[in-house]
Amino acid sequence: MQLTTAITALALLVPTRLLAAGWPWNKPPDxxxxxxxxxxxxxxxxxxxxxxxxxxxxxxxxxxxxxxxxxxxxxxxxxxxxxxxxxxxxxxxxxxxxxxxxxxxxxxxxxxxxxxxxLPANPLTARCTIEPGEAEAGTTVRVKAEAADQRGQTLRYRWFTNGGVLLPEGAEAALQTAGLAPGQYSITSRVDDEWGHATDCSATLRIILPPPPPIPPELAILAQIIFPRNGAQLGASERQQLQKVLERMQQDSGGIVSIESYAAPDEISPQKLAEARAEAVKHLLMEQGVSESRVHTTVGLGGRLGGVRNRTLDVIWIPEGMEY
The missing domain is CATH 2.60.40.3880 (Immunoglobulin-like)
Known part of the structure; x- marks a missing residue:
């Protein structure tokens, strides 16, 4: 009886020891x-x-x-x-x-x-400029798009306008304005890259009316000097008038002056007196730097009923190109 019990106990102990030793059939799968x-x-x-x-x-x-x-x-x-x-x-x-x-x-x-x-933020930037920004109809203006791409890709430019005829040349374009009415016109460039990113820039052109034709040049009396009887001297007031003549001649170097001097018939030696009066004015102008070629003189005698007018000297402005 004791022997049987011992054998049974030994049989029960063997699997437990083998399991504790980690036999393969008891391990989890790989x-x-x-x-x-x-x-x-x-x-x-x-x-x-x-x-x-x-x-x-x-x-x-x-x-x-x-x-x-x-x-x-x-x-x-x-x-x-x-x-x-x-x-x-x-x-x-x-x-x-x-x-x-x-x-x-x-x-x-x-x-x-x-x-x-x-999709990244738009890497393109562009700025449009136009030269000139103001023009008359019929002129041709130049428009330029200054564009940059952060990734350095090849850029393409397309141009649009609401007036005139555009001749695209890549990043630049020529705008022909023939027939445009006065007003403002917009020129736009769309710039895009190989990835489909795009940006626009615009410039504005103002078409203006042509200026009115210039006013034809006219003769003008710049000074009128009344001399005392039998006198040819220039006083302060006369010199002040001639100062305005000098200023006009300095401002417009193309014009000339005509000095028209008179003397009354009843003055002493009227012909010589009229000449002396003209020479006095001419001499003063030349002293101030006026070329002699720009000063013409005319001498004459006044009529018997001319009064003060017989003793008057006129300085007449003759514009460039005008015959007098």
Whole structure:
């Protein structure tokens, strides 16, 4: 009886010891786990930055693992638990990158990470200038778009206007204004790049009426000097009048003056007196720098009933090109 009991107890103890020793049929199955990550998770369209994708994987039996990467956008570079992803040519949207992890016993786990390509802020800037900004109808003006792209891409220019005829020349254009009525007109350039980004700039042209025709030049009496009887001297008031003559001749170097001097018939030696009066005025003008070629003199005798007018000297302005 005692022997039977001992054998039974020994039989019951054997499985317990084997289980404690970790026999294979009592171990949990081999398991592979994987978790995918991508950094950064958001990137601007066209950015020359590579994303970093990695998988955090584990094998319960610590077997060596192999990695296989795939994705639905971009180009993957590298192997192993961490790779790089070039998304610079992708359009805006959400994309995924996946990793398959497997050990030598075909135990496998898969994971997926997502990243987003965002439409960047508009990288284009443009400024339009026009020369001239004001013109008469019938002239041709030049318009220029000064544009810049932060990414240095090739730019395209399109031109629009609400008046006139535009002749585009890339970043510049010529505007023909024949037939335009007076008013303001807008010229706009749309600048876009290879990615579809676009910006506009505008310039304004003002069409004006042509100036009125110039007023024909006219003769003008710049000074009238009344001499005392039998006198040819210039007093202060006479010199003040001649100062205005000097100012006009300095302002307009093309005109000349005609000095027309008279003497009354009953004055002493009237012919010589009239000449002396003209010479006095001419001499004063030449002393102030007026060329003799710009001063003409005419001498004459007044009529018997002329009164004060017989002793008057006129300084007459003759505009350039006018015959007198």
């Amino acid at each position: 398991q592979v786990t994987a978790n995918c990550l991508v950094e950064p998770a958001q990137v601007e369209q066209g950015a020359a930055v590579r994303l970093r994708a990695r998988v955090e994987a584990a094998d319960t039996r610590k077997h060596k693992l192999a990695y296989v990467w795939s994705g639905n956008g971009g180009q993957i570079f590298g192997t192993g638990a961490e790779v790089e992803l070039d998304a610079s040519r992708l359009n805006p949207g959400v994309y995924s990158v996946a990793a398959g992890v497997q050990d030598a016993y075909k135990n496998r786990a898969d994971c997926v990470a997502h990243f987003q390509v965002q």
